[in-house]
Amino acid sequence: MPTIAKVWIEEDCITCDACQDILPEVFTVTDDTSFIAAAVREDGNFDQNTGRSAIKKEFRAEYSDIIEEAADACPVEIIKFEYESAEAGDEPAEAEAPVEAAPVAAAVTPSADDGVLAGVLAGDRALTILFGSQTGNATGLAEKTAKLSAAYGLEASVVDMDEFDLANLPSLKRLLIITSTWGEGEMPDNAEALWQATCGAKPALGGVHLSVCAIGDSSYDEYCKAGIDWNDKLSALGATIVQEIQLCDVDFDEPWAQWVAQALPRIACVDDSGTFQEDMVEAMIAYGSGDDDDGGVEGDFTPASISMPEISLTLKVFRYDPDRGETGHDTIACALPGHATIQDALSAVQNEVDGSLSFRSSSHAGGNPLTGVMANGRVVLADTVRICDLIDDGDLLSVEPLPGHEVLKDLIVANDSWENERSSSKPWMEADPRQGERLASGAPIGVMASSEATKLHQMGDVSSFPLLNAMSDTYGIDGAYSGPAVALQRWIRAQDSRSGTAQTNQIYALLQGNGGVWSEADIGAISRHGANGEKVANELYAARARLLSEFKFSGKSGRMVKWYARSVKLSGNVNETTLYRQVLGPLGLGSNIMNGVSLRMMLGFTRNGGPMMRGFQGMLMPPAGIGKIPDMFNSKVHNHHEVVAMFNELDRRF
Amino acid sequence: MNWTGDSEVFAMVKYSYYPGNVARQASQEVEDTIQPLCKSLGIDLIEMVGYNSDGGDVIRQGNPELQLALNARNFALAQNNGHDIITACASSQGVMHDALSTFKNDPIALASANRVLEKITGMSLDASEVQTHHLLHVLVDEIGLDKVEAAVVNPLDLDIACYYGPSMQKEGACGGDDVWNPTYMEQLITALGGRPVEFSSKTRSVGNPSLLTLGDSVMKMTAKVLSDAKGAGANVIVSACTLSHSNLDSYQGKAGRVANKDTAIPVVNLTEIIAFAFGHYTDRFAQLRTRALVIGS
Numbered sequence: 017m018p019t020i021a022k023v024w025i026e027e028d029c030i031t032c033d034a035c036q037d038i039l040p041e042v043f044t045v046t047d048d049t050s051f052i053a054a055a056v057r058e059d060g061n062f063d064q065n066t067g068r069s070a071i072k073k074e075f076r077a078e079y080s081d082i083i084e085e086a087a088d089a090c091p092v093e094i095i096k097f098e099y100e101s102a103e104a105g106d107e108p109a110e111a112e113a114p115v116e117a118a119p120v121a122a123a124v125t126p127s128a129d130d131g132v133l134a135g136v137l138a139g140d141r142a143l144t145i146l147f148g149s150q151t152g153n154a155t156g157l158a159e160k161t162a163k164l165s166a167a168y169g170l171e172a173s174v175v176d177m178d179e180f181d182l183a184n185l186p187s188l189k190r191l192l193i194i195t196s197t198w199g200e201g202e203m204p205d206n207a208e209a210l211w212q213a214t215c216g217a218k219p220a221l222g223g224v225h226l227s228v229c230a231i232g233d234s235s236y237d238e239y240c241k242a243g244i245d246w247n248d249k250l251s252a253l254g255a256t257i258v259q260e261i262q263l264c265d266v267d268f269d270e271p272w273a274q275w276v277a278q279a280l281p282r283i284a285c286v287d288d289s290g291t292f293q294e295d296m297v298e299a300m301i302a303y304g305s306g307d308d309d310d311g312g313v314e315g316d317f318t319p320a321s322i323s324m325p326e327i328s329l330t331l332k333v334f335r336y337d338p339d340r341g342e343t344g345h346d347t348i349a350c351a352l353p354g355h356a357t358i359q360d361a362l363s364a365v366q367n368e369v370d371g372s373l374s375f376r377s378s379s380h381a382g383g384n385p386l387t388g389v390m391a392n393g394r395v396v397l398a399d400t401v402r403i404c405d406l407i408d409d410g411d412l413l414s415v416e417p418l419p420g421h422e423v424l425k426d427l428i429v430a431n432d433s434w435e436n437e438r439s440s441s442k443p444w445m446e447a448d449p450r451q452g453e454r455l456a457s458g459a460p461i462g463v464m465a466s467s468e469a470t471k472l473h474q475m476g477d478v479s480s481f482p483l484l485n486a487m488s489d490t491y492g493i494d495g496a497y498s499g500p501a502v503a504l505q506r507w508i509r510a511q512d513s514r515s516g517t518a519q520t521n522q523i524y525a526l527l528q529g530n531g532g533v534w535s536e537a538d539i540g541a542i543s544r545h546g547a548n549g550e551k552v553a554n555e556l557y558a559a560r561a562r563l564l565s566e567f568k569f570s571g572k573s574g575r576m577v578k579w580y581a582r583s584v585k586l587s588g589n590v591n592e593t594t595l596y597r598q599v600l601g602p603l604g605l606g607s608n609i610m611n612g613v614s615l616r617m618m619l620g621f622t623r624n625g626g627p628m629m630r631g632f633q634g635m636l637m638p639p640a641g642i643g644k645i646p647d648m649f650n651s652k653v654h655n656h657h658e659v660v661a662m663f664n665e666l667d668r669r670f
Numbered sequence: 671m672n673w674t675g676d677s678e679v680f681a682m683v684k685y686s687y688y689p690g691n692v693a694r695q696a697s698q699e700v701e702d703t704i705q706p707l708c709k710s711l712g713i714d715l716i717e718m719v720g721y722n723s724d725g726g727d728v729i730r731q732g733n734p735e736l737q738l739a740l741n742a743r744n745f746a747l748a749q750n751n752g753h754d755i756i757t758a759c760a761s762s763q764g765v766m767h768d769a770l771s772t773f774k775n776d777p778i779a780l781a782s783a784n785r786v787l788e789k790i791t792g793m794s795l796d797a798s799e800v801q802t803h804h805l806l807h808v809l810v811d812e813i814g815l816d817k818v819e820a821a822v823v824n825p826l827d828l829d830i831a832c833y834y835g836p837s838m839q840k841e842g843a844c845g846g847d848d849v850w851n852p853t854y855m856e857q858l859i860t861a862l863g864g865r866p867v868e869f870s871s872k873t874r875s876v877g878n879p880s881l882l883t884l885g886d887s888v889m890k891m892t893a894k895v896l897s898d899a900k901g902a903g904a905n906v907i908v909s910a911c912t913l914s915h916s917n918l919d920s921y922q923g924k925a926g927r928v929a930n931k932d933t934a935i936p937v938v939n940l941t942e943i944i945a946f947a948f949g950h951y952t953d954r955f956a957q958l959r960t961r962a963l964v965i966g967s
Contacts, residue, residue: 392850392851393850393851393873394850489836489874489875489877489891490875490877490887490891493887493890493891493894494884494886494887494890497887534880534883534884535884535887536880537875537877537879537880537884537887537888537891538836538875538877538878538879538880539727539879540727540761540764540765540836540837540875540879541836541837541874541875543768543840544836544839544840544849557727557730557731557734560731561731561732561733561734564731564732569732571883572882572883573880573883576728576882576883577728577729577731577732578732580726580728580729581728581729581732581733581736584722584723584725584729584740588720588721588722588723589691589694589695589722589723590691590692590695590723590726591695592692592695592696595882596882599882599883600882604882611923611924611927612923612924613920613921613923613924616919616920616921616922616923617696617920620696620919620920623919623936623957623961624699624938624942624954625699625951625953625954625957625958626698626699626702626954630698644696644697644698644920645696646692646695646696647695650695653720653721653722654719654720655720655791656720658720658743658790658791659722659740659743661790662736662739662740662743662786662790663736665786665789665790666733666735666736666739666786667732667733667735667736669732670732
């Protein structure tokens, strides 16, 4: 029997993990696709192997059968392989046409070839998979179950128990429940409301066919209690159990796989009329595995998605016509599935209302960092964020272009300014020459520990750099400011131990200079933008702390930090007069007098109705203490020595 | 029992009061007004004797550990008082919320701050024992707008733009209000007999942390908020942030000239407008109404 010489992965992998579960030595499922392991490949690369590198000879005999098995199990048939050529001995036959894996039944539309199963596969094939999940494990299993269900001609909907309407329960023909148990036998948070409602309403479930997969921890007394409760309750209400409940311990993958292999073909034998055709189960198992005599049916694979109830909304979209120089908003009343993304909503408008609407899009969630928009005041990626995460039923969804950017048309903004800034900041590494660390060309290279590489990677691991810039309320106001995205990239490069001293010094000068990190007027405003914003804000604060040390508190910003801290140390509270005097200096104070700021402060009492002078300092040391100009000196707080001691303990620079 | 505004017939709600960095300096009007308004609503402000500056996210730039330790001392004072902290400054609420979140989520940071705190003050912070609140969220979430409305003596009868600023508009820091499209202040203004005016810049930063260090950009940020509010039809701006009030009020003229925008509009602190509606400082309220008529929209 010939052995397999080459194996590769084609497009449209659904990352169901089936191949990895069967042969992890060869297949590694990533976020997007499946890779062929480097250890078994002649070229040692780790990718889909679209270049069709050969499998190392020592592995071929051992893995050939299992690769075939994995290809058979692949629901979307994208595992391809090639046998060794008999004439070429051990060498693979390059000219030989690829042998495709045996097709797997994956259709949702039955045909006349379905033979004995034709009756079962006809009509309504809806399957509802309810999940109760506290940590996401049950959610993941529900999604996997939905993907596998297509092999049995089922059309699955994965539904969060929190989002399920109890009124629909009696009308379901096919129902699978996958739920974890929380704490001491309690329902997960998202299942509690439905559970209570079910117990209260006691709906008649005579037409429902059910199987339950319960996840738990056998070290607890109430092992898998939530799943058992659902099984018993729905059974008592009249539901037909087509497959006994499966209890899964903390290592749930294997028992879940056993359950799903039984439960899916059995529930697939519930026909359009709602009758469980038990005598068809064996044929259905064969059909689902692709071994049936009926032969497979061609068709599209239906990927699983978590369905959310439909939301009625008013969509308000910014429009800009550059040819006419006109701006405005389109307002459209519509209803969309809650799980639809902003991009889905915009696409619907483009397809059904106005084909001229322009926006950036991508083929899959998170696929394009340039799809940023501002939705209800929040900067988000349109291809990622779901409508149900932004609004409730009946709400307004306002979609505007990313703030701080030049608008080219409708929701499309220019990114060239930030790209130019990034390019001019020379973010690439410039290492110092080091002995023994050079490329063959003679160019110097640096090295770093993997822990440092990980840390640097994490610092820059943000979903979208244009989105970062839009988080800043300063970006776009100050034309000289390079923005938080470039500042972050410069800061990361400066922390890279491979960077040479000259480059590090140059980066610090850029960060310290005009348009650098001190040009951000309010880092706190960035930090409120979720995990990405908080991460960047922390890095910008860290960059400033480093620059204060490097440049010894020079410049207005340095003096601001130094004297703020010193005035707090001196009295326990900040003294604004000290800050004005030390940061602005005589010229700055003079400028404030000339441009009316000081006058407005002195006349503050005329605007807020307070007394002209609030204490003796106003008389002894004017203008301090007059109007809204603060006192020259603060009185010390109670136990002021404690504040001084804290400064002395933690930072004697102040 | 009907709410009459007479605090003596109700159990007092107690909070440890943190005035922030400027309420007892340049913004004395906040201190003037928060005390009587809280008394009207039965909120007992307990002094945190010996409180220090929260660092204003300025000290953090030089030494994050130091700013955390300063906040830990304030939190420990409130913990000893036995009450959560209340402040009328959005910036202070933002700074304190961040520090407290750090302590709750990072046991190493908490242990480090407690090491210093115990050594110097003898106090120790239990981060689960104290919370921080802005006055706005206490009024809406805790006291209730119905009680606020019942305490109104002089309905505002003004078109008011509500400025929140960005500092406290983050998850967990703004009570039950919406982070991105807050409405609590508008609800409060309605309860006080005013007419809230919606405007797009209500959570935008005016760049107060860089007021003294950056020039034109901070003025342009300030001018945008002022002109947006005025353009939306407001004749008064109410600020929930005492620090931002400096930009919006004292720097109003300069901001308008730098940005070449119409920025002339009265700006008052949240505590002032509530106290006015409750009948405190009627002379100041009359003065505000006159200014709104003369220079408002």
